[in-house]
Amino acid sequence: MKTFSETINKVIENSYTNEIKFNLVDDHYIIPAEGRNSINIATNIIFYSEKGAILDFQHASKSFINFNFNFGTNNKKLIFHNITFYNYFNDDNFDSVLNFRNPNYKNDFLIQLNNCTFNELSNNILYFDYSFKEQSDYTIQAEINNCSFININEVFKLHHFNSKILNINKFENFFAISFNYCYFQNNNYIGTILNGSATFDNCYFKNILGSNDQYSSFLQSLKSGNKLTISNSKLEDINVQLNRPLIRTSDTQLLIYNTTFINCHTNAEYLITSLMHFEYYKYFLHTTIKNSYFDDIDALIDGEYNYISIENSHFSNIISRSSTPVLLNLKYSIIDIYQSTFRNITSLRSSLFNNQSTISLNETSFNDITTNSKAMIELMFNSLLIEHSSFENILCNGDRDDSSLISFQSSIDLNKIIIKDVSINYCRSNGDLIKISGGRTYIEIENTELYINNTSITNIRNTNKLKCGLITNYNNISMEINNSTFVNNTLKNNGGSLCFMENDYLNLTISSSLFQNNYALNGVIKDSNFIRNEAKYFGGVIYSDFENLNIENIENIEFKENKAYAGGVFYINNNSNNNNNIFFNNTEKNIQNIVSLNNTSESHGKDYASKPYKINIDIDINTNIDLNPLSDTIPIKSGQTYILRFNVVDKFDQLVTDISKFYSSIVLQILPINNNNTLNKRNILVFGNSCSFLRGVCEMNNFKIYSDMAGILEFKLSVDNNEYNIIFENDRLKFDILDCDNEQIKINLKNYFSVKIQYVIQIVLEYLNHCECLPGWKGYYCQTKDYAELKNEYSYIISFTIIFFIIILMIFISINKKQKIIADTGYFKCELLLLGMILCFLSINFNCFSSYLSCSMNFYLKHGGILIIYSILLVYIYTGYRLGMDFKEINTLNLDIFKTNSLETKDEQNLEIIKKQRMTQIKKTIMINIEQELMSMDNYNALDLLNSQNNLMNFEKELNYWCNKANNNFNNNSDDGEDDKNKKRSSNDNKSFSNDDIQQVFKKLNKSISYVHSLYLEIIILYFICCITILLLIIFNSLKEKEYIQEYNGKWKYQCPLIHYDIIADLTESLLMLYIIILATSIWNYTFIFKCIKYIGYSSITWFTLGPLVNLASYITIYDKGYLYNNFNRSLNSLAYLLIIILFMWDKVYYVIKRKGNDPNNYFYSLQLEECVLHKSYECGCAKSKSDIHVIQKYIHLYKYCSKIIIFTNGKIKYIGVQNKNQLNFFI
Known part of the structure; x- marks a missing residue:
């Protein structure tokens, strides 16, 4: 186009x-x-x-x-x-x-x-x-309705050719743009208002990205008099990775109505920047937020010179790590919050609002808020109004003084803090809950007027044990509390409700108020009840540090069931206060109708108390002197033990029992005074001249003075670090050092001190007198314990030499692990047994009498190694016991069962015996025919058989075939050469050995395989249980205090708490070894077992004798001789371990070196396949089979399989269950 x-x-x-x-x-x-x-x-x-x-x-x-x-x-x-x-x-x-x-x-x-x-x-x-x-x-120049903006860089821009308009209030009317029901997603930036107004109504914004070319990420208004309105809209999932806010306004009226912000964040750490120039501040271009919801956002507004109104809005699920305020970082501004909720907010570094603005909170609730620094609401040089609001479940957990619910500091101007109809419930602070400070005040600190009317403060906890009071007041105070309630508040320190510190002037009026169940006043107190208030430390109701405290006009007051560590009702922390009778009835000061009931304290003063005030000497205890200690002098002889006792009392003359040792830092000393340089002319040594107070009493039970001259010495009482300004009733004591009597002799000690002792021995010559310590003590004054020397360097050398030998042996076994004598008997079993030996020899190097660490290492290594060794030996012996066959049983069958004429002489009583013998013969015959069939199967591979369940089923058919064949052979052999009568009897006997009898034999054999399989599983499980039990015992006993005992010669040694468990373990191990010995002796006549099993039997007897049995005997006889006890046990135990290694490993090393390690006859007992005609025996070895080696090899393969529970197949680990093994339906 x-x-x-x-x-x-x-x-x-x-x-x-x-x-x-x-x-x-x-x-x-x-x-x-x-x-x-x-x-x-x-x-x-x-x-x-x-x-x-x-x-x-x-x-x-x-x-x-x-x-x-x-x-x-x-x-x-x-x-x-x-x-x-x-x-x-x-x-x-x-x-x-x-x-x-x-x-x-x-x-x-x-x-x-x-x-x-x-x-x-x-x-x-x-x-x-x-x-x-x-x-x-x-009224509008651009209207965008129901439009979508997707993947846009910038949506709109409003620009006026001439923006120098004087009347800024009309600027918004020159051009107005509105967006209605529009959708914005994945946009960098929305728009700029250079001049005019913009309205967004019923719009949805998601994933705003921000732009480096703009001052903000969403919207900005750059000229004075503009207007921006966002209503009925939703901003969601906005995470701007730029240091720019979402909205930036300058001298612009911002309106947010019925709008939701969810998961909105920027790297600037605040969403809106609102800057007002001071010259336009008078126009009151308000920022209004109404009926809106803010969830998981950064700080809402940052700026200055704003007038912001927040109404019926909700802030929740906010976590702030910024050092700037969590919600409103507005300076020099006016903030009005009405009917709003703040819930589930966590601040790790700052308060909710900037402290340089005036704040008004009306019908607003704060719930589930945690602040970790400063106060939740902090104001400095500005006023605070809180009306009809509530605070619940607030945790102020910052650093000491910076952890308050409200922190208010006034200036020399008139700043006000007004709290009216406010409920504070279940709040905890690590500092003052409400902290009010300043220079000069009228009602509160620094000309701050504090009114608490119709207010309820309940269920509060102050967790800082160094802070006092829910409301702490410093400097000059004038306070009035009327018709208010303080209920169920807890403090870790002092002042259950109010605290006054560093006051020069205090004017307090409390009337018609209830202080009840508060955990942790100088003024007028009338018609008030203080019930069940509690402070963790001092002053269940009142704690005062005011020097000139003077409360008059106290009328109709009841103190009931209040509690504190000291001062159940009232505690004075200033000993300069001379008015000790503040709450006693006194008509001159209009103090009357004061009732105290069931108030308690842990330390002192159930009603009234002060900090420690004075130390008195207890005269009654000093009955060992002739003169009154308060008189001129106290007679004492050099070196004589003298008992002194002192009491510490408070200002109300109550003994400071201090059960929880809060005043444990009070240390009393008696020091000599150098009057007229007397100390320079004589040598003086004082012992036992300091003590601490326990339950209000300081006892010097071993006070001694050593002096080289007789005469009077003056001493002064003093308290180290006298932080409580404690005084003394008499701080001087004089002692008259007396000369020796006729019945005493003088002994010159080091530094020429003299000691007078009773002359009870008939020794006159001074050079014959000598002093020696009791056994087990040493030092100049015999004050040091003499420990027994228990180290033996030779044992270390021997043990490490043997360990080195074992490591070489392990390497040798690993190199030759493919040799059949090692592979068939078990390569991993050999290595594990040697590993257990290393642990046992390592345990020898740890002395159980030196320390708990050494004792625990000895205990763990010793019994951990023994468990490994015992497990391996048990596996060998028990497998042979279950899978082997007795030679005597076979010979008995050969001699008796085939003599048919002997059956004629048997009567009916012997039929059961004959039946058992024939059952064994069936078992033997099946085994022999299986071996013969294995020999005939040239291509047969036992390992292939073991990896396939189908092959197992085929082999089961072969076994059934040989089972029937063996039964037929047995019947045929019994019929040869018999007459009709004998044939009849033989026929009757054969009928008694049916297929059911043969199946019974198979069941018994399969049960043996199951026993072997279960043994492996049980050993693995029990080993780990035992190791965990040992570790738990070591950890549990490590918490016990160290204990030292004396040996027979008086020397000291460490008493390990594990020694009793060690003896129990030795006793248990001896019983287990006895079980192995019984099994070993029962299979010495077995065939089809490994030869090393017999060697294990010999080593078990040696181990039982030189191992646990020796340990038990030595504990009973020579335990008090530590050096002998250690060396005796080490030597015999090491010998036992060494013999086990030799007996178990000699054949493997010997035959491998001789290059005969692949010959099964060298390490495996096997039954010959052919019977000796002369001896009628399989055991004599007269008739050997040429294929005997092949039979043994096939047999060993099956033997190894029945002992395995885990195999590796096609690169995978496979568990072999006992059901699969029983599918063989034969015994090995």
Whole structure:
């Protein structure tokens, strides 16, 4: 459509009607890209398409269209309906897709777009350029209805040729654009209002990306007097990765009505920047937010000199990590919040509002809010009004002083904090819940007026144990509390409700108020009840640090069931206060009708208390002196033990019992005074001259003075770090150091001190006297424990040498793992057994008497290694026990069962014995024929058999065949050479061995295979259970205090708490080893077993004797001799482990070195296939079969399979269940 604009202009020029309609009947129109698309508007024009025609701008920069309203064209309309604008690209910010220019002086025109779609359009779409100076009756100049904007760079821009308008209040009326029911998605930027107003009503915005070319990411208004309105709209899932807000306004009226913001964030950390210049502040260009919902957003507004009103709006699910305020970062502004809700907000670094604005909260609730720094609401040099509002479940968890619900600081100007009809429930703070501070105040701090009327503060917790009071007041205070309630509030420190600190002036009036169940006043208190208030530390009701506290006019007051650590009702933290009878009835000060009932304290003062005030010496305890300690001197002899006891009391003369040791830092000392340089002339040494207070008492039970001269010494009492300014009733003590009596001798100690001792031994010569420590003690004063030397360096050398030998042996086994003597007996079993040996020898190097770490390592390594060794030995022996066969049983069959004439001599009582023998013969015959069949199967591979369940079924058929054959052979052999009578008996006997009997044999054999399979699983499970149990025992006992005991010679050694568990483990292991020995002895006459099983039997006996049995015996006899106990157990245990290694490994090493490791006869017992005619035995070896080796090999393959529970097949791990093994229906 090359002449698009020319055709339209020609139609317009030749038309004399007031309205021209252009119907775009085609689906697609190409807009020329020559930069000459200009249409002059001289009449009302309507472009519409019934099919939704597409105007394709060819992705070109010169394909834009200009719509010019000529001079003198008044009251004209330009309308687009159901048209799609598509595919425009221009990286130059000066050109737009649709440019609307009006040079007229009056704004009497309308541009309207209905049901249009804008898609894939770069740069700006709608550019409105005007210069009119007069207003018309048109309230709107551009109206966009039900349009979609997708993948757009910028939607619109409003520009006025001359923006120097003096009357800024009329600026919004010069050009107005409105978007109604429009859809915006994946757009970089929406628009700029240079001059005029923009309205978005019932619009949806999603995924706004932002633009580097603009000051904001969504909308901006840059001139004074503009107006921006967003109503009935929704902004959702906006995450701008640029340091720009969504909206930026300057001296613009911003209105947000019934709009939802969900999941809206920018890197600027706030959504709206609203800047007002101070010269325009007087015009009150309000920012109004009403009936709106904000969920998961950044801070809403940042700016200054604003007047913002928020009404009936909701803020929720907000998490802020920014150092700026969470919601409104407005400076020098006025903030009014009415009927709004703030819920589920978390601030990690800041408060909710900027502290440099005036805030008014009315009918507003704050719920489920956590702030980690500063106060939730913080004001400095501004006023705060809170009316008809509530605070519930608030956690202020910041750093000490910066953790309050409300922090208010006033200036020298009159700032007010008014709290009226407010409910504070279930709140916790790590500082003052309400902190009011300033320089000079009238009602509150710094000329701040504090009114708390008709207010309820309930269920509050102050978690900072260094802060006091729900409401803390500093400096000069004048406060009035009327008709208010404080209920169920908890503090970790002092002052259940109110706290006054560092006050120079205090004027407090409390009337008709209830203080009840508050956990943690100088003024007038009348007609009030203080019930069940509690402070974690001091002052269940009142805590005061005021030096000149003086409360008069106290009438009709009841203190009931209040509680604190000290001072259930009242606590004074200033010992300079001389008025100790504030709450006692006193008619002169109009203090009367004071009732105290059931108040309690943990430390001291159930009603009234103060901090520690004075230390007295307890005279009653000092009965070992002749003179009163308060008199001139106290007689004492050098080195004599003297007992002193002191009490600490508060200002009310109550003993400070201090059960929880809050005052544990009070340390009393008695130090000598150097009067007239007396200390320079004599040597003095003082012992036991300091003590701490326990339950209010400080005892010096071992006070001694050593002096080389007799005479009077003066001492002074002092308190280290006297932070409580404690005084003494008498801070001086005089001691008269007496000379020796006739019954005493003088001994010169180090530094020439003298000690007087009773002469109880008949030794006169001084050089014969000597002093030695008791066994187990050493040092000059025998104050140090003498520990036994338990190390043995030789044991370390021997153990590590053996470990080195074991490692070489493991390497040898690994290198030769394909040798059949290793592979058939079990390569992994050999390595695991050697690993267990290493653990056992490592445990020897840890001394159980040195420390808990060493003891626990010994315990874990020792028993962990023993479990591995025992498991491997048990597997070998139990498998042979279940799968082997007894030689004696076979020989008995050979000698008796085939002698037919012997059957004639048997009576009926022996039939059952004969039946059992024949059942065993059936078992043996089946086994022999199986071996013969295996020999005849040249291509038979046992491993292939094991990997296929079908082969197992085929082999089962072969077994059934040999089962029947064996039964027939047995019947035939019993019939040869018999007479008719014998044949009859033989026939009767054979009838007793039916197929059911043979099946019974098979069931028994399969049961043996099941036992072996279960053994492997049980050992693996039990091993891990035992290891976990050992670790839990080690962890549990590590929490116990260290204990040292003395040996027979008095020396000390560490008593490990695991020693008792070690003995229990030794006893258990000895019983388990006894079980192995019983099994081993029962299979010494077995065939079809590995030869190493017999060697294991020998080693088990050695291990039982030199292992656990030795440990138990040594514990009973020589446990108090640590060095002997360790070396005795180490030596014999090491010998036992070494013998196990030798007996278990010698044949493998020997035959591998001799190159005979592949001969099964060297490591496996097998029954000969042919019976010796002479001896009627299979055991004598007279008649050997040439194919015996092949039979053994086939047998070993089946033997190994029945012992496996996991195999590797085709690169996968496969579990072999016992059901699969039982499908063999034979025994190995």
